[in-house]
Amino acid sequence: MTTVDGGTPATGAGPAPAFDLRRLLTERGGERYALHARHLNPQLPRMLRTLGFDKVYERAEGAHFWDAEGNDHLDMLAGFGVMGLGRHHPVIRQALHDVLDLSLADLTRFDCPPLPGLLAERLLAHTPHLHRAFFSSSGTEAVETALKFARRATGRPRVLHCAHSFHGLTTGSLSVNGERSFRDGFGPLLPDTAVPLGDLDALRRELRAGDVAALIVEPIQGKGVHAAPPGYLRAAQELLHRHKALLIADEVQTGLGRTGDFHAHQHEAGVEPDLVCLAKALSGGYVPVGATLGTDEVFTKVYSSMDRVLVHSASFGANAQAMAAGLAVLAVMESEDTVAHVRRVGERLRSRLAALVPRYELLHEVRGRGLMIGIEFGRPRSLRLRSRWAMLQAARKGLFAQMVVAPLLHRHRILTQVSGDHLEVIKLIPPLVVDEADVDRFVDAFTQVMDEAHEGGLLWEFGRTLVRQAVTR
Numbered sequence: 001m002t003t004v005d006g007g008t009p010a011t012g013a014g015p016a017p018a019f020d021l022r023r024l025l026t027e028r029g030g031e032r033y034a035l036h037a038r039h040l041n042p043q044l045p046r047m048l049r050t051l052g053f054d055k056v057y058e059r060a061e062g063a064h065f066w067d068a069e070g071n072d073h074l075d076m077l078a079g080f081g082v083m084g085l086g087r088h089h090p091v092i093r094q095a096l097h098d099v100l101d102l103s104l105a106d107l108t109r110f111d112c113p114p115l116p117g118l119l120a121e122r123l124l125a126h127t128p129h130l131h132r133a134f135f136s137s138s139g140t141e142a143v144e145t146a147l148k149f150a151r152r153a154t155g156r157p158r159v160l161h162c163a164h165s166f167h168g169l170t171t172g173s174l175s176v177n178g179e180r181s182f183r184d185g186f187g188p189l190l191p192d193t194a195v196p197l198g199d200l201d202a203l204r205r206e207l208r209a210g211d212v213a214a215l216i217v218e219p220i221q222g223k224g225v226h227a228a229p230p231g232y233l234r235a236a237q238e239l240l241h242r243h244k245a246l247l248i249a250d251e252v253q254t255g256l257g258r259t260g261d262f263h264a265h266q267h268e269a270g271v272e273p274d275l276v277c278l279a280k281a282l283s284g285g286y287v288p289v290g291a292t293l294g295t296d297e298v299f300t301k302v303y304s305s306m307d308r309v310l311v312h313s314a315s316f317g318a319n320a321q322a323m324a325a326g327l328a329v330l331a332v333m334e335s336e337d338t339v340a341h342v343r344r345v346g347e348r349l350r351s352r353l354a355a356l357v358p359r360y361e362l363l364h365e366v367r368g369r370g371l372m373i374g375i376e377f378g379r380p381r382s383l384r385l386r387s388r389w390a391m392l393q394a395a396r397k398g399l400f401a402q403m404v405v406a407p408l409l410h411r412h413r414i415l416t417q418v419s420g421d422h423l424e425v426i427k428l429i430p431p432l433v434v435d436e437a438d439v440d441r442f443v444d445a446f447t448q449v450m451d452e453a454h455e456g457g458l459l460w461e462f463g464r465t466l467v468r469q470a471v472t473r
Contacts, residue, residue, distance in 0.1 A: 123330070342432050428442075
């Protein structure tokens with residue numbers, strides 16, 4: 001007789017669990033594209049199918065995916081920067097297991113748990129001119145916090161932003177978003193003014209009105225991968241402070257080692273933003289977390305008395321899992337010397353790509369720092385290629401970059417992205433754990449695709465297919 005617990009007769013398998021995730025995914029996982037089409041954004045599966053990107057990824061680790069057929073794919077996208085340390089880093093996984101096993105009294109709202117204080121302490125150690133932190137659950141929340149704090153601290157309404165910037169898609173962050181296509185149809189938004197990145201005269205003109213609370217800036221813009229010109233951030237900071245306004249550094253994508261410095265603004269000596277926004281990689285790719293770091297002066301003007309203790313808060317902000325993930329990320333970055341690794345591997349990637357520019361007339365520039373690289377294409381010199389380029393541009397600007405991204409995935413199993421709508425730029429933001437072999441794999445594949453682009457053949461046939469899609473949709 002089958003027994004359990006040392007001799008008690010078994011009575012069967014017992015009741016089914018209330019929720020069985022493995023079984024649910026086994027039974028319904030094959031419906032993923034249909035479920036999105038029916039219940040979520042229907043344009044996403046449509047777009048993926050149009051481009052041939054409708055793959056099924058079953059497993060991931062580090063900088064690699066494996067599809068349903070077991071094929072390895074190299075990730076040069078990192079979930080738009082969220083997977084800074086790659087997928088399923090064992091140290092971060094263990095930290096989250098520990099949080100669950102400890103059954104902590106989380107989010108009581110009437111205590112001061114240690115994990116938020118510890119994460120704030122360790123983040124602020126990397127920005128010693130800042131003194132306090134506020135934790136939220138996303139990059140756009142981190143930006144919203146900075147906008148509110150800047151307005152409260154200065155008593156002024158207007159926040160300047162740079163043209164072509166991206167700071168998030170909620171109402172406040174959308175107001176300082178430099179891309180019109182994201183803003184159209186969602187107004188009226190907060191009062192705002194865009195100034196060109198690097199244009200100190202434009203900034204000076206806006207500051208004369210005396211109503212500017214702050215300038216928010218990405219040290220390297222995500223759209224197009226354009227870095228602030230040398231000296232600009234420090235000069236802008238001096239101008240802002242002269243006019244009693246603040247500098248906000250949006251490091252949501254560029255922070256935490258991405259550009260070869262702990263934060264991208266630290267590439268330039270003397271730049272000390274009044275507020276710094278973080279998110280994405282701070283999560284370890286698991287639990288959403290955002291952070292807004294600021295000076296004691298700014299925070300004490302927001303939280304000026306006990307009556308204002310909850311004047312700005314977030315329901316899930318500073319939860320134990322998010323804080324543990326953030327602490328684990330910082331520990332891994334220190335133990336693996338992530339910043340130095342990014343400098344070394346990023347320079348290999350940038351220099352190998354830059355060496356291709358004289359070789360290919362369609363390839364115009366390679367720019368960026370660390371593991372944030374932009375590859376820009378442009379009008380070729382030869383008549384043979386110019387006619388094909390003109391055909392693509394007439395249909396939709398940005399199609400050539402998409403033509404490069406597509407065969408990188410289809411034939412070389414490398415996931416990349418176009419840097420923005422109507423841009424002929426590919427942006428590379430791989431997990432920071434990519435190694436030299438990954439870099440060489442990408443550059444070798446990219447070289448093959450560029451050879452095909454200049455010779456014609458399958459790449460241009462795919463381009464004609466995209467042209468038909470752009471014209472007929």
